[in-house]
Amino acid sequence: MLPVKKTKQKIIMQAALELFAEQGFHDAPMSQLAEQAQVGVGSVYRYFKDKNELIEKLYFEVDEALQMAIIKNVDQTLSTRQQFLQLITNLIHFLRDHPHEFKFLEQYYHSPFGIDKKREKLLLENGANQKNPFMQLFFSDKTKAVKTLPGPVLHALAFGPVLFLLRDAMAGLVELDDALIEHMAKGCWDAIRISTAGPAQ
Amino acid sequence: MLPVKKTKQKIIMQAALELFAEQGFHDAPMSQLAEQAQVGVGSVYRYFKDKNELIEKLYFEVDEALQMAIIKNVDQTLSTRQQFLQLITNLIHFLRDHPHEFKFLEQYYHSPFGIDKKREKLLLENGANQKNPFMQLFFSDKTKAVKTLPGPVLHALAFGPVLFLLRDAMAGLVELDDALIEHMAKGCWDAIRISTAGPAQ
Amino acid sequence: MLPVKKTKQKIIMQAALELFAEQGFHDAPMSQLAEQAQVGVGSVYRYFKDKNELIEKLYFEVDEALQMAIIKNVDQTLSTRQQFLQLITNLIHFLRDHPHEFKFLEQYYHSPFGIDKKREKLLLENGANQKNPFMQLFFSDKTKAVKTLPGPVLHALAFGPVLFLLRDAMAGLVELDDALIEHMAKGCWDAIRISTAGPAQ
Amino acid sequence: MLPVKKTKQKIIMQAALELFAEQGFHDAPMSQLAEQAQVGVGSVYRYFKDKNELIEKLYFEVDEALQMAIIKNVDQTLSTRQQFLQLITNLIHFLRDHPHEFKFLEQYYHSPFGIDKKREKLLLENGANQKNPFMQLFFSDKTKAVKTLPGPVLHALAFGPVLFLLRDAMAGLVELDDALIEHMAKGCWDAIRISTAGPAQ
DNA sequence: AATGAATGAGACTTCATTCAT
DNA sequence: TATGAATGAAGTCTCATTCAT
Numbered sequence: 001m002l003p004v005k006k007t008k009q010k011i012i013m014q015a016a017l018e019l020f021a022e023q024g025f026h027d028a029p030m031s032q033l034a035e036q037a038q039v040g041v042g043s044v045y046r047y048f049k050d051k052n053e054l055i056e057k058l059y060f061e062v063d064e065a066l067q068m069a070i071i072k073n074v075d076q077t078l079s080t081r082q083q084f085l086q087l088i089t090n091l092i093h094f095l096r097d098h099p100h101e102f103k104f105l106e107q108y109y110h111s112p113f114g115i116d117k118k119r120e121k122l123l124l125e126n127g128a129n130q131k132n133p134f135m136q137l138f139f140s141d142k143t144k145a146v147k148t149l150p151g152p153v154l155h156a157l158a159f160g161p162v163l164f165l166l167r168d169a170m171a172g173l174v175e176l177d178d179a180l181i182e183h184m185a186k187g188c189w190d191a192i193r194i195s196t197a198g199p200a201q
Numbered sequence: 202m203l204p205v206k207k208t209k210q211k212i213i214m215q216a217a218l219e220l221f222a223e224q225g226f227h228d229a230p231m232s233q234l235a236e237q238a239q240v241g242v243g244s245v246y247r248y249f250k251d252k253n254e255l256i257e258k259l260y261f262e263v264d265e266a267l268q269m270a271i272i273k274n275v276d277q278t279l280s281t282r283q284q285f286l287q288l289i290t291n292l293i294h295f296l297r298d299h300p301h302e303f304k305f306l307e308q309y310y311h312s313p314f315g316i317d318k319k320r321e322k323l324l325l326e327n328g329a330n331q332k333n334p335f336m337q338l339f340f341s342d343k344t345k346a347v348k349t350l351p352g353p354v355l356h357a358l359a360f361g362p363v364l365f366l367l368r369d370a371m372a373g374l375v376e377l378d379d380a381l382i383e384h385m386a387k388g389c390w391d392a393i394r395i396s397t398a399g400p401a402q
Numbered sequence: 403m404l405p406v407k408k409t410k411q412k413i414i415m416q417a418a419l420e421l422f423a424e425q426g427f428h429d430a431p432m433s434q435l436a437e438q439a440q441v442g443v444g445s446v447y448r449y450f451k452d453k454n455e456l457i458e459k460l461y462f463e464v465d466e467a468l469q470m471a472i473i474k475n476v477d478q479t480l481s482t483r484q485q486f487l488q489l490i491t492n493l494i495h496f497l498r499d500h501p502h503e504f505k506f507l508e509q510y511y512h513s514p515f516g517i518d519k520k521r522e523k524l525l526l527e528n529g530a531n532q533k534n535p536f537m538q539l540f541f542s543d544k545t546k547a548v549k550t551l552p553g554p555v556l557h558a559l560a561f562g563p564v565l566f567l568l569r570d571a572m573a574g575l576v577e578l579d580d581a582l583i584e585h586m587a588k589g590c591w592d593a594i595r596i597s598t599a600g601p602a603q
Numbered sequence: 604m605l606p607v608k609k610t611k612q613k614i615i616m617q618a619a620l621e622l623f624a625e626q627g628f629h630d631a632p633m634s635q636l637a638e639q640a641q642v643g644v645g646s647v648y649r650y651f652k653d654k655n656e657l658i659e660k661l662y663f664e665v666d667e668a669l670q671m672a673i674i675k676n677v678d679q680t681l682s683t684r685q686q687f688l689q690l691i692t693n694l695i696h697f698l699r700d701h702p703h704e705f706k707f708l709e710q711y712y713h714s715p716f717g718i719d720k721k722r723e724k725l726l727l728e729n730g731a732n733q734k735n736p737f738m739q740l741f742f743s744d745k746t747k748a749v750k751t752l753p754g755p756v757l758h759a760l761a762f763g764p765v766l767f768l769l770r771d772a773m774a775g776l777v778e779l780d781d782a783l784i785e786h787m788a789k790g791c792w793d794a795i796r797i798s799t800a801g802p803a804q
Numbered sequence: 805a806a807t808g809a810a811t812g813a814g815a816c817t818t819c820a821t822t823c824a825t
Numbered sequence: 826t827a828t829g830a831a832t833g834a835a836g837t838c839t840c841a842t843t844c845a846t
């Protein structure tokens with residue numbers, strides 16, 4: 001019985017993810033959502049207090065999946081650079097291969113929800129027990145390979161380009177093949193690593 | 202007479218900019234917009250066919266202002282690096298000092314409008330007469346200081362971090378002082394410039 | 403269960419019929435319609451896509467009822483004249499006794515809808531399997547009692563006076579008693595029948 | 604000065620006639636009316652208290668023109684039949700050649716205005732000084748060629764078919780050539796004249 | 805627990821009318 | 826006198842949410 005309920009909730013969340021990604025929060029009526037989930041409208045409200053809660057729970061789940069994907073196969077014995085490249089590559093792979101999740105997150109972070117959630121997360125990340133694997137990596141970088149900059153700046157330099165490029169990829173403007181992904185990852189690394197000596201310009 | 206009319210349209214656009222930035226397109230009813238502009242609802246429709254047209258015209262204006270701001274004080278006799286740093290700094294300054302414009306643009310690019318507009322712009326940017334000053338700089342870089350990568354990738358590496366950081370700044374998570382801005386600019390440059398020889402790590 | 407649903411749609415259509423007849427399409431707001439039907443505004447839109455569809459479906463239903471009423475008790479073994487008189491009498495009776503239907507139809511045929519619908523019907527009527535009982539009668543008139551004239555002309559001579567008089571009756575300008583109805587029917591017949599010899603003038 | 608004003612008023616009425624005929628009262632905004640008349644919106648309100656008054660005055664004018672046209676060239680020394688045929692023919696000619704006037708009148712008579720106006724006219728027509736030329740003819744018919752029926756019935760038999768056929772003609776369903784017009788006129792006469800003896804069927 | 809018909813607040817938009825210039 | 830920018834009441838329609846079955 002329990003697994004059945006969970007299943008139904010999952011079905012709704014899956015339908016919501018797709019619909020929100022494709023049409024946006026505002027253009028995805030609960031009725032259509034229910035229809036897509038093959039469920040009565042009322043049933044949605046049995047599992048989620050209202051539309052907002054559905055979005056929040058969806059965010060929580062998607063974010064969790066993303067976090068898991070990012071740290072996959074990261075060998076902590078490798079160099080900071082190697083680990084970073086792996087993290088970025090994981091990130092790109094996951095979002096490229098999960099466009100619904102990507103679009104959902106993009107929307108989420110640009111909605112009123114997003115602001116609060118972001119502040120919440122950032123505060124956590126500035127504390128000791130960071131959840132963000134990138135921040136963990138930066139803070140544990142004993143080799144001093146990474147620039148000494150405020151967390152948000154490093155975060156921006158590492159994440160920003162990826163999200164930006166993915167948007168173009170989703171719009172069909174770029175083909176995200178392995179070569180390109182490698183270039184991106186290395187570019188991001190260049191942005192945060194301490195430059196070697198030599199003609200800086 | 203003429204300036205009066207222009208003023209009224211401008212008043213509406215200004216109110217719209219603020220309201221859209223603060224509440225989002227969907228949560229900014231035309232009635233509230235009119236109220237904020239101290240204007241009758243019907244008057245908005247004298248100047249704009251509908252809500253969409255208002256948004257489009259607003260985008261056009263904001264984008265224009267942004268473009269102007271980016272290229273301000275860029276000395277084309279300077280090195281590619283110097284020019285790049287100036288462009289990035291201009292970009293950050295403008296958006297930091299014009300949060301409404303920033304939030305509006307962010308929203309716009311994540312709306313159905315945005316997709317089309319983005320594709321449109323990108324296509325232009327791949328053509329000969331580029332409008333994007335960054336792309337112009339990259340393409341005219343005779344000193345070979347910049348990596349040879351597809352336009353969208355360079356674009357992402359240069360722009361992405363900035364937008365990402367600005368979001369945090371808007372949320373009050375970082376203070377964007379001059380030092381930080383300089384770090385960001387240099388980080389972006391590091392991401393796209395050709396690395397000097399030496400230990401890659 | 404089924405009859406309950408049907409009932410509700412019927413209730414709305416009935417309210418619409420009355421309201422449209424009394425106030426006209428344009429002066430019958432959906433809100434008032436809902437109120438008269440003792441139904442929420444939104445409910446109307448569950449059964450009808452929009453106001454137009456409501457009007458169209460209403461037309462379909464009313465027209466059907468009218469067609470049924472016209473051919474009632476018409477004995478096809480009787481003379482063309484007898485059948486014609488019966489048809490006309492039926493027509494007058496039905497419209498006199500259903501003023502809402504009459505006013506609705508009048509309006510409908512004078513609206514943008516009406517034009518199309520009329521052309522549509524006329525085209526059908528010119529074809530083989532006529533739906534209009536009057537046209538059927540004229541075409542099957544083997545006794546050559548009816549003038550040889552284009553369909554629309556016969557139609558006009560038969561129908562026109564009836565509608566015209568009914569308008570006066572609705573406005574309270576005439577009392578449509580049986581004697582009057584008989585006179586009308588005979589008058590219409592005189593208009594279309596082949597005159598007997600004699601001093602034509 | 605006076606003629607100038609009158610001219611401008613006439614211009615407005617002409618534009619109104621065309622617009623109302625083509626788009627209907629409800630779909631003819633005052634702004635568009637002013638535009639078509641090449642006049643400021645405010646100017647319309649100088650000559651007409653409001654939209655209703657404009658419609659009323661227009662009706663008055665159009666009706667007057669129609670009355671004039673109907674009685675044109677009617678020789679009172681001719682037989683009742685001849686006069687009748689002339690009246691009907693005049694009526695058809697005028698309305699066929701003035702589609703705007705026809706459509707305007709049709710609309711007018713089916714609007715809330717129409718009801719009142721009609722009652723008003725009918726009352727007059729039942730009185731001594733009849734304005735309707737058809738009624739005058741019927742009442743002055745000393746030859747007893749016309750059936751003895753209530754005014755409205757005769758009216759309906761004479762007018763009804765004409766209006767009905769004209770609607771079809773306007774919709775492009777019939778070509779109103781002279782032969783057809785003659786048939787119509789004779790048909791109408793047959794409807795109201797006292798039938799000659801002979802096998803009534 | 806599941807359903808979906810019913811609801812009505814609220815969004816967008818139109819347009820008759822006014823009034824300052 | 827003529828104008829047309831400005832207004833806001835009112836109309837159509839959507840959709841999140843409820844609740845009886």
